[in-house]
Each structure stands twice: as structure tokens, then as C-alpha cells.
Amino acid sequence: MKRRQKLEEMFALQARLNDDTNGPDWRRGVTRQGKVVNWRRCIVMEAAELIDSFSWKHWKSIDGGIDIENIRIELVDIWHFLMSELLRSLSPEEGAELALATMEGSDVKLPQVWRAEENARIDTLLAPYEELMALALQKRDDETHREAMLRTFWRGADAAGLEFDDLYRLYIGKNALNQFRQKHGYKEGRYRKIWRGREDNAVMQEILRESPDIGYEGLMAALERAYIESETA
Incomplete structure (x- = not known):
């Protein structure tokens, strides 16, 4: 199965999951129980959990490491919510086309094993994920912004070695x-x-x-x- 087909399948499955769990009005930002849906806030919170997989806190875990496997799992969770955000205004086919067009690699590569010298470049390592958080917090809904979120996601996935x-x-x-x-x-x-x-x-x-x-x-x-x-x- 080609990438385009896999992307279309993922977007279609996400739309179906949202229909089943949230009801028909989730694209308008509300569940069948009347609860507000905010996919971007979900992205922010998952990105925060991803960042906590790094030893970034200066007041603790000074000799800590990196949980690369959990970073990859958090990226998959982010992908659920990013697709959902895109599906508010795009069809599964349109979402797949945009996702395919925005794929790009990253100059940042996360270490598989944490060494003391990695602490000096923690800001660089966290940059793709903090950028995604910043984009998700912006009150914008246009094609340029959607492309920026996707490009940043793909860079973060590549940095983590998530094929x-x-x-x-x-x-x-x-x-x-x-x-x-x-x-x-x-x-x-x-x-x-x-x-x-x-x-x-x-x-x-x-x-x-x-x-x-x-x-x-x-x-x-x-x-x-x-x-x-x-x-x-």
C-alpha cells in the first residue's frame, strides 16, 4: 500500500472514530453530550507529555535520560489530534494530500542514548515540539497554518526516528x-x-x-x- 493510500486510510479511520465517540457535530466543536471539543489543546497537552520524556528540568533528574519510545508513542497520540483538527475543514482525501505534500525531514536528531553533553543542547532538541505547541495555540484556521502544523509534526517525527x-x-x-x-x-x-x-x-x-x-x-x-x-x- 502506498503512502497516499495509508494516509487516506488513517484520516478516514480518525473521522469514523470521532463520529462514533463524539457524535456528528465534532467538526463544529461539540460532542453529542454538549461538551466543547478543542483538538489544538489536545495537541498542546500531548506535546507537553512528550517533552516530559526528556530530562529537561534543571531542578531534578540532572543525570536523567530520554525515553525515546514514549516520545514516539506521544507523537502517535498527537497525530490523532492533528488529523482531527485538519478534518474539521478537510475531507480525508484532502487531508491525506496535504499531509503528503508537507512531509519533510529534520536537521535535529534525538539521541538514542542520553549523555551528559546532551544537556547543553536541550533547547535545540525540544525545538520541533515546542514549535508545534506554539502553532497549536495560535487562533488561526487557514491553509498556511495547517501546512505549518503538519510540516512541524513531520520534522518532530523524523527527529525522533519515527518512520x-x-x-x-x-x-x-x-x-x-x-x-x-x-x-x-x-x-x-x-x-x-x-x-x-x-x-x-x-x-x-x-x-x-x-x-x-x-x-x-x-x-x-x-x-x-x-x-x-x-x-x-
């Missing part, structure tokens, strides 16, 4: 899990997040590792089997 195919795989996994949770009563409090002593997210990631070419429907079926097995254990 496009890994973004796609992790996104499909988290989207499927989110849909699965809703289907099994997450909002009503009926859903069990721990399956045989493991969190559902860990089960999902294990399925992806064992079957890297699994599609969305195949993953949903695998989650269903694992959930049923955990109920009968």
Missing part, C-alpha cells in the same frame, strides 16, 4: 484499540482494561509485533479473540 510505516502501524493499532474499547463499554465503565494481568495496550502491541502486516480488520478480530480468552481464563 512513516511505524507511525501507520502504531496509529492503526491505537485506533483499533480505541474503537474496541468503545464497542465493549469503555464510556459506560463496563470495559476491562487488564487482560490476563496485562494492559490492553500491551496486548495490542504484541499482536502488531507478531503480525507486522496485519490489517485493521485483522487486528480487530485478534483483539476480540484475546479479550474473550481473557474473560474465560
Whole structure:
């Protein structure tokens, strides 16, 4: 499957997830329960969690490191909310076209292993993510701004070594899990997040590792089997 097709699939899945979880008016900024939806604030908060994966605090963790895997997971979460923001005014096909056109690499590369000398360039390492936060906080909604958010996201993903195919795989996994949770009563409090002593997210990631070419429907079926097995254990 080509990048364009994968992007269209991700945007379409995100639109469907938003329809299912928030109701038909989420593009106008409100859920079916009347609660305000602010995708940009979501981006800001996820970016803040990403930044906390760095040892940036001068008053603690002086010899701390970097959680590169969590940075990549936070980028996938940001991608959910960035697509949702774009889908307020674009179709899945238009969103995919714009995302493809804005892909670019980064001169910044995050270290896989943290060394003492990295502390001196922490501002440089954090720049793509703080820039994305700043863009998300701007009260603008035009094509130039949407392009800027996308370009900054792609630079941040490249800096963290998050390849496009890994973004796609992790996104499909988290989207499927989110849909699965809703289907099994997450909002009503009926859903069990721990399956045989493991969190559902860990089960999902294990399925992806064992079957890297699994599609969305195949993953949903695998989650269903694992959930049923955990109920009968």
C-alpha cells in the first residue's frame, strides 16, 4: 500500500472514530453530550507529555535520560489530534494530500542514548515540539497554518526516528484499540482494561509485533479473540 493510500486510510479511520465517540457535530466543536471539543489543546497537552520524556528540568533528574519510545508513542497520540483538527475543514482525501505534500525531514536528531553533553543542547532538541505547541495555540484556521502544523509534526517525527510505516502501524493499532474499547463499554465503565494481568495496550502491541502486516480488520478480530480468552481464563 502506498503512502497516499495509508494516509487516506488513517484520516478516514480518525473521522469514523470521532463520529462514533463524539457524535456528528465534532467538526463544529461539540460532542453529542454538549461538551466543547478543542483538538489544538489536545495537541498542546500531548506535546507537553512528550517533552516530559526528556530530562529537561534543571531542578531534578540532572543525570536523567530520554525515553525515546514514549516520545514516539506521544507523537502517535498527537497525530490523532492533528488529523482531527485538519478534518474539521478537510475531507480525508484532502487531508491525506496535504499531509503528503508537507512531509519533510529534520536537521535535529534525538539521541538514542542520553549523555551528559546532551544537556547543553536541550533547547535545540525540544525545538520541533515546542514549535508545534506554539502553532497549536495560535487562533488561526487557514491553509498556511495547517501546512505549518503538519510540516512541524513531520520534522518532530523524523527527529525522533519515527518512520512513516511505524507511525501507520502504531496509529492503526491505537485506533483499533480505541474503537474496541468503545464497542465493549469503555464510556459506560463496563470495559476491562487488564487482560490476563496485562494492559490492553500491551496486548495490542504484541499482536502488531507478531503480525507486522496485519490489517485493521485483522487486528480487530485478534483483539476480540484475546479479550474473550481473557474473560474465560
